[in-house]
Amino acid sequence: MSKALDDLITLLDLESIEVNIFRGQSPREDRQRVFGGQVAGQALVAAGRTVASDRAVHSLHAYFIRPGDPNIPLLYEVERIRDGKSFSTRRVLAIQHGKPIFNLSASFQVEEEGLEHQIEAPQVPDPLSLPDFEETMAPWAELMGEWYDRPRPFDIRYVLPPTMAKLPQPRKPQQMIWLRADGQLPDSPLLHACLFAYASDMTLLDSTLLPHQLSWMDQRIFAASLDHAMWFHRSARADDWFLYDMISPTTQHSRGLAQGRMYDQAGRLLLSVAQEGLIRVKP
Numbered sequence: 001m002s003k004a005l006d007d008l009i010t011l012l013d014l015e016s017i018e019v020n021i022f023r024g025q026s027p028r029e030d031r032q033r034v035f036g037g038q039v040a041g042q043a044l045v046a047a048g049r050t051v052a053s054d055r056a057v058h059s060l061h062a063y064f065i066r067p068g069d070p071n072i073p074l075l076y077e078v079e080r081i082r083d084g085k086s087f088s089t090r091r092v093l094a095i096q097h098g099k100p101i102f103n104l105s106a107s108f109q110v111e112e113e114g115l116e117h118q119i120e121a122p123q124v125p126d127p128l129s130l131p132d133f134e135e136t137m138a139p140w141a142e143l144m145g146e147w148y149d150r151p152r153p154f155d156i157r158y159v160l161p162p163t164m165a166k167l168p169q170p171r172k173p174q175q176m177i178w179l180r181a182d183g184q185l186p187d188s189p190l191l192h193a194c195l196f197a198y199a200s201d202m203t204l205l206d207s208t209l210l211p212h213q214l215s216w217m218d219q220r221i222f223a224a225s226l227d228h229a230m231w232f233h234r235s236a237r238a239d240d241w242f243l244y245d246m247i248s249p250t251t252q253h254s255r256g257l258a259q260g261r262m263y264d265q266a267g268r269l270l271l272s273v274a275q276e277g278l279i280r281v282k283p
Helices: 003-012 036-048 133-144 189-200 206-212
Strands: 015-018 021-024 055-064 074-083 087-096 099-110 154-158 174-181 221-232 242-252 255-264 269-281
Touching: 003 036, 003 189, 021 036, 036 055, 036 074, 036 087, 036 099, 036 189, 036 221, 055 189, 133 154, 174 206, 189 221, 189 255, 189 269, 206 242, 206 255, 206 269
Parallel strands: none
Antiparallel strands: 015 021, 021 074, 055 099, 055 221, 074 087, 087 099, 154 174, 174 242, 221 269, 242 255, 255 269
């Protein structure tokens, strides 16, 4: 397991300080605010630790209320809304400086048999045939600064060029990447679900910029996640390769909507994701 992945797992291992109350930390990184995927992952850990082991998360819906301060701990308060025969519902509030910064509602279900169908996965190259993150981003290494060399908990392989590759013509609002946790993980369904939640916030809003030939490196751009939703269709491992196919149906009123689907290498649809982000472009 890489150190970056080990550090992420440590971040997700929340401290229990009272019944239904947990405390989480942030990594020591040069960030203006806490990464949204981290807060979502930690909140899901807090919710999952209050649920019986016979049920797994099947959906979550969250709002980013205030920017998180990476220099102080995050407090997670869990409200046990309902425990039924098949479903459990939890609500989680993340607090800093005495104010809510994030809330999450999550639903957990006992595994059941039922109807099955799915749309087909895109036809894309094998992940190991694609260059790794450092090779892909090498032309923009100087522009990215320390973000280029920073260790990452996921191995990322771009199927389509990143946003920095400004092509002559506006691109379709679509991005596709292969992802895999950078190391062997323990057999914990909740941990794998939380790592998928963490990864789901990576590159998702890229698709909103592609038609406008902009990238996050452009100093005119200010962006922040507003809300986030996930549906977990099948149990899966985050340390196996999964394809993240993302598309933006629309941007308007300084908001961009992005939708994503995650598939395993066999083409099974694992998760669906939707997020709206605030995207402001300075003159």
